[in-house]
Amino acid sequence: MLSLGLKQFRSKEWVSYLVYDKNTKECAWVDPLIELMDDYRAYLMDQGLKPTLLMETRTRNRSYERFLEEFSSCRMHSGAVAQLGGVDVEAIETPGQSPEARIFKVAELLFTGDTLWIGRTAAPSSPMCNVETLWQSLQGILSRFDGNTIILPSHESVEITFSTLKTERTQNPDLRAENPQSLRSLKDMASRQSARPTGVATISVDKLERKLGSMSKGIGIVDVREPSEFSEGAIPGSINIPLSQLPLELSKLREHLRLYIYCQFGRRSKVAARTLDYIGLKDVVAVKGGYSAWVQAGLPVAKRGRVD
Numbered sequence: 001m002l003s004l005g006l007k008q009f010r011s012k013e014w015v016s017y018l019v020y021d022k023n024t025k026e027c028a029w030v031d032p033l034i035e036l037m038d039d040y041r042a043y044l045m046d047q048g049l050k051p052t053l054l055m056e057t058r059t060r061n062r063s064y065e066r067f068l069e070e071f072s073s074c075r076m077h078s079g080a081v082a083q084l085g086g087v088d089v090e091a092i093e094t095p096g097q098s099p100e101a102r103i104f105k106v107a108e109l110l111f112t113g114d115t116l117w118i119g120r121t122a123a124p125s126s127p128m129c130n131v132e133t134l135w136q137s138l139q140g141i142l143s144r145f146d147g148n149t150i151i152l153p154s155h156e157s158v159e160i161t162f163s164t165l166k167t168e169r170t171q172n173p174d175l176r177a178e179n180p181q182s183l184r185s186l187k188d189m190a191s192r193q194s195a196r197p198t199g200v201a202t203i204s205v206d207k208l209e210r211k212l213g214s215m216s217k218g219i220g221i222v223d224v225r226e227p228s229e230f231s232e233g234a235i236p237g238s239i240n241i242p243l244s245q246l247p248l249e250l251s252k253l254r255e256h257l258r259l260y261i262y263c264q265f266g267r268r269s270k271v272a273a274r275t276l277d278y279i280g281l282k283d284v285v286a287v288k289g290g291y292s293a294w295v296q297a298g299l300p301v302a303k304r305g306r307v308d
Contacts (some may be wrong), residue, residue, distance in 0.1 A: 002019065003086070004019060004022070004087065004106070004248055006110075006247060007019075008161060008243070008244040009036050011036055013278045015154055016036060016153065017029075017111065018040065018043060018044070018048050018049070019111075020047070020084070022082055023085060023086075025050055026049075026050060026085050026154070027050060027053055028089065030104065030152075030154075031111075033227055055089070055104045057101060057111060057115070057286075064236040065264055068143075072128055075087070076091045078092070079216040087107050088105075088106075090105045091103075092105060094140070095130065095133045095134075095166045096114075096115060098128045098129070101113060101137070103115055108151060110150060111154070112153045113153065116168065117169075118160050118162075118163045119158065120174050120227060131180050132195050135177060135179065135180040135183045141165070146209050147166030147191055148164060149164065150163075151163040152247065159244070160275045160278050161244075161271060162246070163278065164279050167280065168211055174186055200273040200286050203260065204289075205287060205289060205293045205294045205299060208260060208287055209299050214228075218255075219257065219258050220261055221235055221239070221259075221262070222238065222260070222261050223238045223263070223291070225241045225268070226242050227240060233303050234303075235262060235287075235291065236300055236301070243263070243272055257282065259276065259283065259284045260285050260287055261285065261287065265292050266289050269286040269290060272286075273286040
């Protein structure tokens with residue numbers, strides 16, 4: 001997707017992002033969290049990134065404001081349009097969860113904050129929530145953006161890291177509400193839940209190794225670890241797409257008839273496989289135990305293009 005890079009950060013169920021232009025190294029913060037500031041700064045330094053935009057989908061408390069005071073000039077307000085490298089960035093007002101709620105559009109990425117979660121919208125726990133204006137905001141999202149738009153919320157209560165608007169149109173009951181009254185009824189349900197985590201297909205490293213020599217065209221092996229991990233050794237024939245970067249590489253992933261996904265120990269690969277299955281890539285298989293199990297089994301590894 002153009003020259004964009006994306007990194008997701010998590011603190012419990014909350015998600016924040018750094019989105020950046022790989023060429024210019026200009027970077028935007030999306031809903032940064034105080035407790036993750038050391039992680040952000042380490043990543044910024046490692047990648048040589050310079051924050052030029054601050055995108056907040058919701059209002060924060062005063063301690064947060066003081067912490068980010070040095071970046072206040074970079075803050076985007078509703079209705080603002082800016083540039084991130086060669087990409088347009090737009091701040092769109094979406095009142096409902098709160099009067100000042102907004103979402104941000106960066107190329108095909110839509111950072112939806114609390115306005116739209118995966119599988120549902122946030123429950124109206126705040127007295128500031130107005131269900132009628134929230135319904136209008138959701139209708140605006142449905143009418144304005146196409147199905148390929150990537151949904152990146154600020155909250156993750158299930159192990160699915162992103163979605164598409166096409167998927168949410170079918171899987172998210174709140175988006176199917178015909179009027180504000182229907183949405184209010186859904187949001188008042190005591191048993192409201194997000195999209196349920198589903199099981200994923202898995203394969204052992206021994207079985208995968210036996211398949212390597214006879215893999216047909218259209219079969220892909222994807223390493224979702226970070227590039228530094230991949231460079232130290234990988235399963236032969238695999239390509240590296242870090243977990244955070246999967247939304248940017250969907251067109252490439254859709255070219256495959258089957259995908260084998262692995263990471264270091266198996267957790268990230270299950271999250272990746274579950275996410276890709278949720279958005280419609282049905283033949284996705286996670287490698288049990290990941291690269292660690294592959295090495296422990298004494299199977300050949302590729303290091304910087306050479307198989308040992």
